[in-house]
Every structure is written in C-alpha cells, then in structure tokens.
Amino acid sequence: MKKLLITLLAVSSILSGQLVNAMDEELSAKLSTAMLGDHRSDKNKERNTYRHPIETLDFFGMNADMTVLEIAPGGGWYTEILAPALRDTGTYIAGSYDVTVEGQPKYRYRQHQALLEQIIKQPDLYGQVKVATYSPPQSRTLWQADSVDMVLTFRSSHGWVREGLIDDVYADFYKVVKPGGILGVVQHRAPEGGDAVEWAKQGYVPESRIIQAAEKAGFVLDGKSEINANAKDLKDNNEGVWRLPPTLSLGDQDRETYLAIGESDRMTLRFKKPKN
Numbered sequence: 001m002k003k004l005l006i007t008l009l010a011v012s013s014i015l016s017g018q019l020v021n022a023m024d025e026e027l028s029a030k031l032s033t034a035m036l037g038d039h040r041s042d043k044n045k046e047r048n049t050y051r052h053p054i055e056t057l058d059f060f061g062m063n064a065d066m067t068v069l070e071i072a073p074g075g076g077w078y079t080e081i082l083a084p085a086l087r088d089t090g091t092y093i094a095g096s097y098d099v100t101v102e103g104q105p106k107y108r109y110r111q112h113q114a115l116l117e118q119i120i121k122q123p124d125l126y127g128q129v130k131v132a133t134y135s136p137p138q139s140r141t142l143w144q145a146d147s148v149d150m151v152l153t154f155r156s157s158h159g160w161v162r163e164g165l166i167d168d169v170y171a172d173f174y175k176v177v178k179p180g181g182i183l184g185v186v187q188h189r190a191p192e193g194g195d196a197v198e199w200a201k202q203g204y205v206p207e208s209r210i211i212q213a214a215e216k217a218g219f220v221l222d223g224k225s226e227i228n229a230n231a232k233d234l235k236d237n238n239e240g241v242w243r244l245p246p247t248l249s250l251g252d253q254d255r256e257t258y259l260a261i262g263e264s265d266r267m268t269l270r271f272k273k274p275k276n
Contacts (some may be wrong), residue, residue, distance in 0.1 A: 027064040028054060030085040039125055040080050047246060050263040051186075052227050053081050059225045060184035060270055064089040066149040069132065069142075069176065071095040072156045074111055076118060084125045091130065095142060098133035108135070136165050136172070143176040149266045150182045155185045155266070157210055161200035166213045174217040174273060183219055183271040185210055186239045187226055188264045202240030219271035228266035237264070 031054050031206060036045060062068065073079045073094045086092045096115050097108040112133075119126040134142045151173045159164040173183055190196070190204035199205060211221055233244065241264045244250035248258060 016232055022066055023058040023062065026060055027062065027085060029056065031081055034081045034084040037084065039122060043246070044080065047077065052262060053078065055227050056186065056268060059223070059227060059268060060152070061149065061182055062150060063131065067091040067093065067147065068150045068152060068186065069093040069095055071134065071151060071153045073115065074187045075146050076115060078154055079153060083129050087125070087128050093130045093132050093148070095132045098135040098139035101138045101247050103133040108187065136169055140168070140172055144200040145175050146178050148176045148181060149178060150184060152184045153179055154186045155188060157185065158200040158203050158205050159194055161181055161205050161209060167216055170217040171215040174219060177273045180275045183268045186266050189267040190235065202238065203242060204235060210267065210269060214271045219273055220271040223270040225268040228268050232261040233265035269275050
C-alpha cells in the first residue's frame with residue numbers, strides 16, 4: 001500500500017504541471033522511470049512529491065544529450081534520477097567532495113565513499129557516472145573549462161553563504177559551463193531584507209543573494225519558477241530548515257505540525273552563461 005501511495009503521489013506530481021520547456025518525451029519517460037525505480041528507497045521516493053524533479057529539470061532546460069554536473073550530490077537523491085536517465089545519451093558528473101582535503105566535516109568523507117560504492121555495486125545504473133572532486137576553498141579545480149552544458153546545485157548554497165564562499169563557488173561554476181550553458185539552482189528561500197549570513201545559518205538564503213553571486217560570476221538570470229515554493233513554510237523557528245521533513249531535527253516535538261508543512265519553501269532559478 002505504501003509503495004502504491006508513493007507511485008500515485010509521484011505520477012500526480014508529474015501530471016499536475018505542464019512541462020515548461022517541452023522536454024523530450026523520451027527523457028521525460030526515463031526520468032519518470034528512474035524516480036520511481038526499485039533502486040530508490042521508499043523514503044527517497046516519498047520526496048518526489050515535494051521536489052518535483054521532472055518539472056524542475058524541464059524548467060532548467062535539460063536535454064538527453066547534455067553533460068550535466070551536479071554539485072554536492074550529498075546522499076544521492078538526484079543522482080538516483082539523473083545518472084540512469086542520462087546514462088545512454090548524455091553524461092552525468094557527480095561533483096563530490098575532495099576527500100584529500102583534511103579537516104572537513106566527517107559526513108563529507110562518508111558521502112563520497114557511499115557514492116563510489118553506489119557506482120561499483122550498480123554498474124548498470126551508475127557505471128557511466130564521472131566523479132569530480134570539489135571542496136573550496138582548498139580544492140577548487142572542479143572540471144575542465146567550458147565543457148559542461150548544465151551545472152545543478154540543490155539546497156547547498158546556504159553552506160557557501162555561511163562560509164563566505166558563495167561568490168568564489170559561483171565563479172567556479174561559470175568557468176566550467178559552456179558559453180550558452182545553464183546554471184540551475186534550487187535553494188531554501190529566506191525573506192528579503194535580512195542578513196544573508198544569519199539566514200544561511202538556518203539553511204535559508206535570500207533570493208537576491210543568489211542572483212547577486214551568479215551575476216557577479218557572469219551569469220544572466222534567465223528565469224524563475226515557483227515549482228518548489230511552499231507558502232506553509234513561515235521560517236519562524238530558530239531550528240531552521242532542519243525542523244522540517246525529511247530531517248525533522250526536533251524529533252517528536254511538533255512533529256505532526258512540521259509534517260503538515262512539508263519540505264521547505266524553495267527558490268528555483270535558471271541562469272545562462274552568455275555565448276559571447
């Protein structure tokens with residue numbers, strides 16, 4: 001019953017919104033198969049209804065033959081979707097952490113190792129995945145210059161804002177993207193007018209700060225979407241985004257309230273690198 005519910009929620013999510021950029025039907029079908037695949041846990045598939053992967057990737061303008069670099073794939077939520085979908089016609093690059101850099105949070109070493117094991121254990125799904133390593137400020141050689149069609153970053157920019165690295169990181173993105181290529185950003189969204197660093201400590205970032213960093217790097221804002229917006233997220237608790245699903249950092253405290261809110265309110269921004 002639980003698996004059926006997950007499937008129905010995911011299919012409903014796909015059908016509820018018209019694809020913005022008329023994504024190729026074959027790629028859309030591959031993404032749909034991947035997001036509902038048996039290689040994914042029920043917990044990860046439950047997130048489909050909040051994260052709208054097909055609509056989001058369509059908004060970013062993804063094509064089946066693209067070279068796509070995802071920065072900080074973390075636990076691999078999007079890796080499970082992107083890698084199988086791009087396996088035969090495109091290229092997926094996982095921009096993981098550089099484990100040769102000492103003194104990083106321990107989870108980074110664990111996540112990098114888990115990514116490598118994932119590739120080895122399921123070569124039919126992940127055998128074509130390329131791995132980049134990136135841990136600024138110590139390690140900033142992300143990939144070859146002007147070689148990537150699309151850079152994606154999901155819910156990671158608050159860390160770079162908090163650490164004072166956001167401008168440098170987005171400049172690195174600009175270097176690797178081809179002229180005419182795309183930067184797609186999904187990020188927990190803070191209200192405008194507050195201190196960006198203080199908000200970043202709670203996981204949120206004002207939309208204007210992301211736009212500022214991208215435009216400083218040389219990108220041009222090409223579109224905004226409310227695909228991943230959530231008006232129920234009032235950002236009214238010092239526990240930040242982690243009080244909400246999927247983390248639920250407060251445990252049983254107000255658990256039902258936070259489950260009813262769902263995942264955080266998120267901006268979804270598309271930038272382009274000028275061709276000239």
